[in-house]
Amino acid sequence: xxxxxxxxxxxxxxxxxxxxxxxxxxxxxxxxxxxxxxxxxxxxxxxxxxxxxxxxxxxxxxxxxxxxxxxxxxxxxxxxxxxxxxxxxxxxxxxxxxxxxxxxxxxxxxxxxxxxxxxxxxxxxxxxxxxxxxxxxxxxxxxxxxxxxxxxxxxxxxxxxxxxxxxxxxxxxxxxxxxxxxxxxxxxxxxxxxxxxxxxxxxxxxxxxxxxxxxxxxxxxxxxxxxxxxxxxxxxxxxxxxxxxxxxxxxxxxxxxxxxxxxxxxxxxxxxxxxxxxxxxxxxxxx
Amino acid sequence: xxxxxxxxxxxxxxxxxxxxxxxxxxxxxxxxxxxxxxxxxxxxxxxxxxxxxxxxxxxxxxxxxxxxxxxxxxxxxxxxxxxxxxxxxxxxxxxxxxxxxxxxxxxxxxxxxxxxxxxxxxxxxxxxxxxxxxxxxxxxxxxxxxxxxxxxxxxxxxxxxxxxxxxxxxxxxxxxxxxxxxxxxxxxxxxxxxxxxxxxxxxxxxxxxxxxxxxxxxxxxxxxxxxxxxxxxxxxxxxxxxxxxxxxxxxxxxx
Numbered sequence: 001x002x003x004x005x006x007x008x009x010x011x012x013x014x015x016x017x018x019x020x021x022x023x024x025x026x027x028x029x030x031x032x033x034x035x036x037x038x039x040x041x042x043x044x045x046x047x048x049x050x051x052x053x054x055x056x057x058x059x060x061x062x063x064x065x066x067x068x069x070x071x072x073x074x075x076x077x078x079x080x081x082x083x084x085x086x087x088x089x090x091x092x093x094x095x096x097x098x099x100x101x102x103x104x105x106x107x108x109x110x111x112x113x114x115x116x117x118x119x120x121x122x123x124x125x126x127x128x129x130x131x132x133x134x135x136x137x138x139x140x141x142x143x144x145x146x147x148x149x150x151x152x153x154x155x156x157x158x159x160x161x162x163x164x165x166x167x168x169x170x171x172x173x174x175x176x177x178x179x180x181x182x183x184x185x186x187x188x189x190x191x192x193x194x195x196x197x198x199x200x201x202x203x204x205x206x207x208x209x210x211x212x213x214x215x216x217x218x219x220x221x222x223x224x225x226x227x228x229x230x231x232x233x234x235x236x237x238x239x240x241x242x243x244x245x246x247x248x249x250x251x252x253x254x255x256x257x258x259x260x261x262x263x264x265x266x267x268x269x270x271x272x273x274x275x276x277x278x279x280x281x282x283x284x285x286x287x
Numbered sequence: 288x289x290x291x292x293x294x295x296x297x298x299x300x301x302x303x304x305x306x307x308x309x310x311x312x313x314x315x316x317x318x319x320x321x322x323x324x325x326x327x328x329x330x331x332x333x334x335x336x337x338x339x340x341x342x343x344x345x346x347x348x349x350x351x352x353x354x355x356x357x358x359x360x361x362x363x364x365x366x367x368x369x370x371x372x373x374x375x376x377x378x379x380x381x382x383x384x385x386x387x388x389x390x391x392x393x394x395x396x397x398x399x400x401x402x403x404x405x406x407x408x409x410x411x412x413x414x415x416x417x418x419x420x421x422x423x424x425x426x427x428x429x430x431x432x433x434x435x436x437x438x439x440x441x442x443x444x445x446x447x448x449x450x451x452x453x454x455x456x457x458x459x460x461x462x463x464x465x466x467x468x469x470x471x472x473x474x475x476x477x478x479x480x481x482x483x484x485x486x487x488x489x490x491x492x493x494x495x496x497x498x499x500x501x502x503x504x505x506x507x508x509x510x511x512x513x514x515x516x517x518x519x520x521x522x523x524x525x526x527x528x529x530x531x532x533x534x535x536x537x538x539x540x541x542x
């Protein structure tokens with residue numbers, strides 16, 4: 001039994017790291033920002049943490065803090081020009097940002113190792129640490145959802161004119177969503193760096209963008225449960241059916257198309273809506 | 288008592304003049320009417336007051352504060368609330384959530400408290416919920432609190448929008464064609480709500496098509512045509528004004 005659990009532990013580790021990235025993607029979408037920059041923020045956080053450990057030999061706690069802060073700073077910086085854009089234009093601008101980060105990474109060979117990647121990072125993060133941070137991230141997203149910020153984010157996403165007419169400062173809230181997204185991605189990028197010995201620049205490109213987006217679209221965009229479920233399904237699925245693992249991206253693509261067509265709200269949100277409708281109906285019948 | 292005051296307010300879209308030197312004031316505690324045929328520029332004026340359209344010329348004051356070029360969310364915080372001509376509710380949200388967001392400008396818990404769901408933020412959320420339920424009861428909507436707002440009938444959706452505007456506890460309310468598409472029973476119910484607002488000291492600007500309804504409700508009426516004011520005065524005076532009659536019905540002698 002122990003052997004079985006131990007065998008799946010690496011998979012659980014990946015789940016915990018990707019959960020953080022899924023929440024990073026989730027929070028911007030929730031606030032009505034069509035940002036796909038999570039991959040870039042994760043790369044910035046991961047490389048900052050990696051460089052802190054390898055080049056400067058600093059304590060991992062400092063590296064994680066630095067990764068979180070640089071991810072957040074990059075996000076706040078990016079939110080300024082993006083505040084003028086909406087929808088698909090925002091998406092394209094953030095994809096361009098990922099590409100810029102990728103190129104800068106490859107050119108700054110002295111600092112980042114360029115195309116060779118950053119190697120020999122001491123492994124200082126295990127399942128326990130990952131679990132604690134994933135739990136904290138889940139709590140943060142849950143707390144935002146049930147309070148003032150969640151209400152403001154929901155309003156902005158659904159109708160900006162209504163939000164502004166009720167005194168909600170759209171620019172400020174979207175910048176806050178960006179900052180949270182950048183901090184989460186930076187933190188979990190840093191955890192990834194301290195968990196996996198080496199970083200490769202292409203790890204934080206288009207591939208990760210699609211992956212993080214898929215977790216949220218599949219799981220659901222309006223409740224904290226969505227990313228929890230979406231990430232679990234997409235991480236476990238290729239392991240259950242091994243041949244699928246070779247074609248992971250193809251499977252993600254097909255699942256996305258199916259889900260967008262038949263469950264546009266994602267698995268968790270559709271289920272929550274169904275439960276709620278049933279409860280209302282039961283209450284109506286009781287009257 | 289403060290007044291919402293427009294001075295020489297103008298709006299140009301390129302060469303098109305949508306609003307030309309409009310002077311209008313809404314004193315606290317009164318219902319003021321703004322009428323005019325389709326395309327007269329009524330909604331343009333509301334959108335300028337609420338900061339959704341930039342002003343081309345003139346000023347807007349609330350009391351002594353100049354809000355002419357303030358962003359929309361600051362105008363709301365200066366004490367203005369509005370309803371929309373085509374109802375705008377949050378379709379994914381319940382009736383309760385739709386009204387609760389109206390309280391936003393009065394929320395005081397810090398961002399950090401809200402981020403971490405500290406007790407200050409949780410208790411504020413709980414008390415807002417109570418206040419929202421009380422407000423829904425005032426509008427006779429309490430039975431719908433947990434239903435998705437998009438599933439409600441037209442008349443009920445209007446009331447939800449009104450309740451949301453009231454949650455902001457404004458000093459001035461701009462109502463953009465609030466009884467469009469309603470039957471007499473529904474509009475009478477809303478009329479009662481509007482009169483209660485004025486009795487509570489709020490200034491109400493009622494933008495309407497329905498001349499009969501405006502004449503019944505308002506103490507003073509402005510008539511807009513082609514972006515400019517063609518008449519103003521008490522309902523009796525305005526409805527007898529030949530300029531108003533010709534704007535609404537056309538001018539027989541020159542047709």
